[in-house]
Amino acid sequence: MLALICVVTVVVVLLAVLVAGLLRSHADILHALHDLGAGVGDPTGGSVHDHATHDHAAQPVPVPLHMGPPLPGERNASSAPDLVGVSPEGDAVAIGVTGVDRLTLLAFLSSGCATCAEFWASLQDPVSSGFPPDLRVVAVTKGPEFEIPSEVARRAGGRIAVVMSTESWGDYEVPGSPFFVLIDGRAGRRIGEGVANRADQIADLVRRAWDEERPPGQSGSTSRAAAVGLDGKEREARNDQELQSVGILPGDPSLYPERHEDLFATTSSPSPTNGSGPASPRDQTGTKGR
Amino acid sequence: MTTLSAHGISANLPSGFEGRIFQRSAVGGEVARPVAHFATFPLPADVADFGAGAVNLMAPQDIFSVLFEYGPESLGTALFARNGMPRQLTGQDFSTITLRRGIPSQSGTQWFFTESGRPFTLYVVLGNHAQRASLVPRVNALLGNVDVAQVGSAVP
Numbered sequence: 487m488l489a490l491i492c493v494v495t496v497v498v499v500l501l502a503v504l505v506a507g508l509l510r511s512h513a514d515i516l517h518a519l520h521d522l523g524a525g526v527g528d529p530t531g532g533s534v535h536d537h538a539t540h541d542h543a544a545q546p547v548p549v550p551l552h553m554g555p556p557l558p559g560e561r562n563a564s565s566a567p568d569l570v571g572v573s574p575e576g577d578a579v580a581i582g583v584t585g586v587d588r589l590t591l592l593a594f595l596s597s598g599c600a601t602c603a604e605f606w607a608s609l610q611d612p613v614s615s616g617f618p619p620d621l622r623v624v625a626v627t628k629g630p631e632f633e634i635p636s637e638v639a640r641r642a643g644g645r646i647a648v649v650m651s652t653e654s655w656g657d658y659e660v661p662g663s664p665f666f667v668l669i670d671g672r673a674g675r676r677i678g679e680g681v682a683n684r685a686d687q688i689a690d691l692v693r694r695a696w697d698e699e700r701p702p703g704q705s706g707s708t709s710r711a712a713a714v715g716l717d718g719k720e721r722e723a724r725n726d727q728e729l730q731s732v733g734i735l736p737g738d739p740s741l742y743p744e745r746h747e748d749l750f751a752t753t754s755s756p757s758p759t760n761g762s763g764p765a766s767p768r769d770q771t772g773t774k775g776r
Numbered sequence: 777m778t779t780l781s782a783h784g785i786s787a788n789l790p791s792g793f794e795g796r797i798f799q800r801s802a803v804g805g806e807v808a809r810p811v812a813h814f815a816t817f818p819l820p821a822d823v824a825d826f827g828a829g830a831v832n833l834m835a836p837q838d839i840f841s842v843l844f845e846y847g848p849e850s851l852g853t854a855l856f857a858r859n860g861m862p863r864q865l866t867g868q869d870f871s872t873i874t875l876r877r878g879i880p881s882q883s884g885t886q887w888f889f890t891e892s893g894r895p896f897t898l899y900v901v902l903g904n905h906a907q908r909a910s911l912v913p914r915v916n917a918l919l920g921n922v923d924v925a926q927v928g929s930a931v932p
Contacts, residue, residue, distance in 0.1 A: 568778040568789070573821075577798035578782030585791030587817070622818050773865055 564675035566667075567658070571629060571651025574639035579649050581624055588670035590622045591692060594655060594665040597627065597637040601683060602664050606641040608685035616689035619698045628652045668695055777921065783810035784894070785843060788921040790914065792816050793839075800825075812843040814918055826876045826899055834882065836904035839915055843898055843922065850895040858889040861898055863919045869906040870900075881905060891924040 569581040569592075578743075583590045593609060595602040608615040612623050625642060627633050629652040643649045658667055666688055668678040677695055682688045734740060777788040784799040789795055795814040802808045811825050817838045823830040827840050834840060843861075850856050862869075870883040876899070883905035887898045898919075902911045 568779055568794075570780060573796070573798075575798070577796050578780055579796050580778050580780040580789055580792075581794045581818075582778065582789065582792055647818065647821065 502712070540730040564677075565657075566669045566674060566676045567654070569624065569626060569649045569651055569654050571626075571654060572635075573633040574642065574648055574650065576635070581647070581649055582671075583624075583669045584671050588620060588622055588671050589618075589677075589692070589696060590624060590669045591617070591688070592654075592658070592667040592669065593623060593625045594623050594660045594663050594667070595627055595641075595772055596656070596663040597633055597641050599663050603641075605664055605685055605688075606643075606646070610643055610645045612689075615685050616693070618693055621692060623647070624649060626651060626654050628655055633735040668692060780924075783845075784892075784925040784927070785810060785812050786923045786925070787812070787918070788813065789814070790917045790921065793918060794819060796823075807847060808928065809845040809847060811845070812922075814843075816914070827901060828868040828877060831875075831877060831879060831882065831901050832898065834879075834901065834903040836881065836907055837911070838903035839911055839918075840901040840903075841899070841918060844897055846895040846897070848895070848927075851890060851893070853895075855888045856890045856895040857886065859891075861889055861891045861896065861919065861922065861924070862887050864916050865900070865912055865919070867912050868910055870902055870905060870912070872905050875901065883908065892926045894924060894927060896924070 566584050568583055569579075571579055573579050583592070593605055595605055606625070609623050612621060613619050617623065623646065625646045627648065627650050629650050631724045632652060633650060635650065637646060639649060658665075658708050662681075666679060667676050667683055668691070669675070670677045678691060680691075682691075729735075729738075737745065777790065780787050780789060780795045780797060783799055784798050785826060787797075793814055793816055795812065796819060797810060797812045799810050800808045813819060813827070813830070813909070815824060815830065815838065817830075817834060817840075820829055821834070825844055826842055846856070849869075861862055865885060869885045871885070872878075872881075872883045874884040874886055875882060881904045882901055884899065884901045886900075889896055889898070900915055902908055904911075
């Protein structure tokens with residue numbers, strides 16, 4: 487019985503020492519945090535008594551907080567640095583993505599990633615893959631120090647513009663491949679970025695951005711209908727459908743304005759003048775009403 | 777500005793320009809020399825030394841430029857007597873008949889010279905001769921930022 491009491495006493499003493507040590511350690515941590523200006527509430531709002539108790543009156547010290555690698559100096563959320571690197575053939579290459587009147591899609595790919603394989607294939611012919619015409623697509627891989635140029639060349643097939651540049655991966659803070667960045671060269675900024683598993687996902691996003699950034703009639707020779715993949719008979723059928731939905735049928739006089747005022751009539755019904763006047767010669771030619 | 781550099785040729789590209797500096801693989805007994813292409817439009821992957829495959833893609837507001845180096849046997853010849861690359865061209869320097877490949881409305885200019893002990897030709901094409909007043913200053917902005925190093929200091 488006496489032995490048991492002694493053992494229990496020793497254990498209690500040891501536990502007491504352990505708890506005291508933990509409390510001391512905790513106090514040291516709190517003390518250090520307080521000196522750094524961290525803590526609950528405003529660290530600058532401490533009482534005079536608090537500061538008076540320390541020999542080195544603790545002043546708040548700015549504590550830089552870093553998440554991830556340090557950012558390039560000129561990096562911000564929409565910056566779009568030009569690409570500089572080498573081609574798979576070893577040529578020195580620079581591609582300007584700003585100061586140009588077009589959208590550029592940067593596809594950060596690697597030759598080894600399985601998900602990238604579909605993109606290497608679909609970007610061979612971007613228009614067939616659903617991307618808008620006049621969109622420039624550039625594949626960006628890491629530099630030759632991380633990639634095998636001949637393998638990149640094989641993936642690109644000679645049909646995709648490729649820049650091998652580890653620096654560009656850093657400039658755009660690419661988290662991994664595949665990763666895509668859409669840049670409006672006219673505005674000089676990136677207008678979208680992210681990851682995807684399929685090319686049609688990217689194509690859809692690009693088409694939407696294309697429609698927003700390039701309203702019909704503002705860019706080149708590419709029409710909005712063409713941008714969304716409509717042309718020829720398909721485009722004509724869609725136009726007919728839209729006109730018929732608002733009551734404009736083939737032969738409607740409003741399709742053949744003869745005066746400036748006819749173009750800006752407030753009602754879709756034909757004006758008395760138009761309705762009773764002579765039909766346009768085009769009405770008699772059997773031209774499909776549009 | 778974006779700096780492009782290889783084979784002893786370096787260029788600080790003005791906004792809107794892109795470029796490629798390369799040296800083709802030698803075929804037979806020939807000796808391949810450095811070539812630099814600069815353009816304001818997307819350069820295809822395979823462009824001939826003097827722009828075949830690229831000039832046909834130019835829009836009226838576009839510029840294409842070639843810096844082509846010749847071998848040392850050309851040094852001292854009358855053709856390369858001019859010392860230094862022209863940096864300030866004028867609209868009068870361009871002609872619609874100075875084209876490797878005659879494309880309507882385009883115009884070009886070509887200069888032979890020696891820079892840093894290396895013989896070169898400079899060939900520049902404008903997408904539309906009628907727009908030379910606005911295009912030539914952009915050409916000069918490019919030419920003013922191209923440097924050629926001496927052979928001994930050339931980057932391999």
